[in-house]
Amino acid sequence: MYSTKNISKIDAHIHLIPDDVIQANRDFDGKFIVNGSVKEYMSMMKMYSIEKAFIMPFNDPYMLSMSFTVEAVHDNLLKIASQYPGVLYCFADIDINKDIHETLQEFDRIFTYESFIGIKLHPTNTGYPIDGSYNEKIFEYAQANHIPIEIHSYPRESVKDDVCSPVRIKKMVEKYPKVRVSIAHMGGFQFNELIGTDVYVNISAILTDLVNRYGLIKTNEIIRAYGIDKVIFASDYPDNRVLSPNDIYDKYFEILDKMDFDRDEIEKICRDNALTLFGSKMKK
Ligand SMILES: [Zn+2]
Numbered sequence: 001m002y003s004t005k006n007i008s009k010i011d012a013h014i015h016l017i018p019d020d021v022i023q024a025n026r027d028f029d030g031k032f033i034v035n036g037s038v039k040e041y042m043s044m045m046k047m048y049s050i051e052k053a054f055i056m057p058f059n060d061p062y063m064l065s066m067s068f069t070v071e072a073v074h075d076n077l078l079k080i081a082s083q084y085p086g087v088l089y090c091f092a093d094i095d096i097n098k099d100i101h102e103t104l105q106e107f108d109r110i111f112t113y114e115s116f117i118g119i120k121l122h123p124t125n126t127g128y129p130i131d132g133s134y135n136e137k138i139f140e141y142a143q144a145n146h147i148p149i150e151i152h153s154y155p156r157e158s159v160k161d162d163v164c165s166p167v168r169i170k171k172m173v174e175k176y177p178k179v180r181v182s183i184a185h186m187g188g189f190q191f192n193e194l195i196g197t198d199v200y201v202n203i204s205a206i207l208t209d210l211v212n213r214y215g216l217i218k219t220n221e222i223i224r225a226y227g228i229d230k231v232i233f234a235s236d237y238p239d240n241r242v243l244s245p246n247d248i249y250d251k252y253f254e255i256l257d258k259m260d261f262d263r264d265e266i267e268k269i270c271r272d273n274a275l276t277l278f279g280s281k282m283k284k
Pocket of ligand 1: 013
């Protein structure tokens with residue numbers, strides 16, 4: 001028997017916050033932003049056997065820099081990730097208000113760095129649909145440059161055409177079949193729409209929500225329905241709708257330990273699938 005806590009893992013979706021942003025928000029935000037300190041996270045990694053973690057931006061420059069530009073966000077992410085080469089990696093951000101050519105030029109600048117391994121699209125934060133023409137240009141760029149895309153998908157439950165809904169995502173996947181896509185949060189409670197689609201999904205934020213609503217056995221079945229080769233472990237640390245930051249990993253591993261995965265399967269979910277999708281720039 002294994003315990004998920006002790007298996008070497010990759011957390012494919014976390015948030016870390018630059019120290020000056022934490023400082024500036026200390027009095028306003030009691031929970032999320034002030035918990036994303038890099039130093040604290042490094043000790044979490046050790047405690048929970050996490051060998052690598054991928055830092056996600058928010059498509060909102062106010063979250064990750066004090067000068068509120070996407071370039072400053074990238075510089076901050078790079079500063080954090082390059083302090084821990086081979087351990088922390090990060091994703092490119094976008095500012096939807098910028099001209100698309102500037103956005104693509106900024107991609108050209110940052111993808112020369114080994115720390116940047118993918119592009120994050122967050123339709124809910126931008127209020128702009130994943131299948132809009134701005135994002136088509138980004139998919140074209142990703143296809144031409146072999147860069148994977150991570151898409152936030154936790155749509156309002158009954159809104160099938162929400163900006164981040166699986167229905168819209170599937171349209172893009174069909175239009176750009178060569179782009180490798182990971183869906184964060186499994187499409188929320190519209191997860192059924194994604195089963196059978198050629199995408200990876202990660203269990204950040206949604207795992208605990210699924211278990212709370214459907215119970216452990218049904219959640220286990222949902223993960224299996226996607227396919228063991230397609231599901232990626234991720235936590236969304238330090239952000240979770242129900243759990244406080246310090247409880248996230250314990251709860252996640254408690255749930256995964258109770259599921260029916262054998263050791264090979266849990267290693268795929270917790271590490272190998274993330275390397276298959278995002279590992280092309282990493283040293284073996
Ligand atoms: Zn997130």
